[in-house]
Amino acid sequence: MSRLNGRRAEAEAQGLKVNVAILGAGRIAHAMAETLVRMAASPEYGNLVAPYAVAARDGERAAAFAEQYGFATSYGSYEELVADPDVDLVYIATPHNLHAEQAILCMRAGKNVLVEKSLTANAAQAREMLAVAEETGMLCTEAIWTRYMPSRGIIDGLIASGEIGEVKAVDANLCYPVSGKPRMTDPALAGGALLDVGVYPLNFIDMAVGSGRTLERVETSMTPWRPTGVDAQNSMTLFYDDGLMATAQSSMVVAADRGGYIWGTDGYLVCENINNVQWVDVYDADHTRTRRVEVPAQLTGYEYEVAATANAILDGKRECDAMPHADSLRIMELMDSIRAKWGLVYPFE
Numbered sequence: 001m002s003r004l005n006g007r008r009a010e011a012e013a014q015g016l017k018v019n020v021a022i023l024g025a026g027r028i029a030h031a032m033a034e035t036l037v038r039m040a041a042s043p044e045y046g047n048l049v050a051p052y053a054v055a056a057r058d059g060e061r062a063a064a065f066a067e068q069y070g071f072a073t074s075y076g077s078y079e080e081l082v083a084d085p086d087v088d089l090v091y092i093a094t095p096h097n098l099h100a101e102q103a104i105l106c107m108r109a110g111k112n113v114l115v116e117k118s119l120t121a122n123a124a125q126a127r128e129m130l131a132v133a134e135e136t137g138m139l140c141t142e143a144i145w146t147r148y149m150p151s152r153g154i155i156d157g158l159i160a161s162g163e164i165g166e167v168k169a170v171d172a173n174l175c176y177p178v179s180g181k182p183r184m185t186d187p188a189l190a191g192g193a194l195l196d197v198g199v200y201p202l203n204f205i206d207m208a209v210g211s212g213r214t215l216e217r218v219e220t221s222m223t224p225w226r227p228t229g230v231d232a233q234n235s236m237t238l239f240y241d242d243g244l245m246a247t248a249q250s251s252m253v254v255a256a257d258r259g260g261y262i263w264g265t266d267g268y269l270v271c272e273n274i275n276n277v278q279w280v281d282v283y284d285a286d287h288t289r290t291r292r293v294e295v296p297a298q299l300t301g302y303e304y305e306v307a308a309t310a311n312a313i314l315d316g317k318r319e320c321d322a323m324p325h326a327d328s329l330r331i332m333e334l335m336d337s338i339r340a341k342w343g344l345v346y347p348f349e
Contacts, residue, residue, distance in 0.1 A: 144200070
């Protein structure tokens with residue numbers, strides 16, 4: 001068990017912070033390191049978390065990373081990292097195919113985990129990971145930042161207000177030309193657009209629609225990346241039991257507007273950039289924009305998932321309210337079903 005799980009009063013009395021370690025030293029790890037440094041220097045989060053350690057398979061790379069961001073400790077192996085008794089939370093920043101085994105390594109060593117999206121490469125891995133979380137009592141949560149951001153509450157509030165009437169359709173897309181990155185094109189790394197960028201429009205839809213509806217069927221198609229066969233771009237249509245229809249598109253070969261659209265009987269919402277919503281425009285049924293709702297300024301955007309996880313640890317929880325295990329598993333199962341329709345199977349499956 002981590003030294004701070006369920007010990008908020010003790011931590012506050014002794015001035016202890018949640019020590020965060022980063023497993024991996026790639027691009028997203030650098031983004032998280034910058035976030036942790038900014039959080040530690042901020043009045044809002046400075047008493048909550050501390051950037052503590054980084055581990056990579058290359059000790060020199062880890063040491064250079066730690067020096068760059070002022071981390072106290074670095075390790076040349078993941079096993080050394082999880083053996084450190086002062087690590088409270090491990091952020092896993094490696095390719096999708098490694099998430100399950102690394103999260104399990106951490107949890108069995110008594111470390112809580114914040115696992116970069118997608119949670120795993122498939123639902124079977126997710127079930128195994130979450131079973132270990134239950135067995136060990138460690139917190140395990142998916143680091144899909146849009147689930148934790150204030151924009152989620154803003155959108156939920158606008159829908160709940162009835163301002164746009166009853167929601168009947170949703171559309172979302174996320175597309176970036178990122179096919180030059182090997183992790184995106186290699187099926188052995190669970191590459192392709194779906195798990196890396198497609199997960200965002202699917203989560204946007206899931207948040208807007210809510211988990212109360214029953215998904216009846218999915219229609220989907222994709223264009224393969226040659227020669228590896230992973231999805232270069234895709235389109236998905238989701239049909240729900242109450243007649244609501246949602247569409248999603250993702251691509252790793254083009255740029256798009258990254259828009260999120262929630263259409264109701266009396267108006268609609270336009271969300272600027274579903275990957276990090278900047279503002280929400282509210283329109284009435286006559287296509288007149290009635291107002292714009294700005295999203296609060298942020299440090300980097302990653303601070304919300306870190307703070308939610310740290311607070312959950314202090315409160316003795318095994319999941320975060322913003323992204324409970326059931327939601328992560330439902331999204332993984334949905335992406336499995338989509339890949340099955342394409343006939344896309346990763347080599348390790």
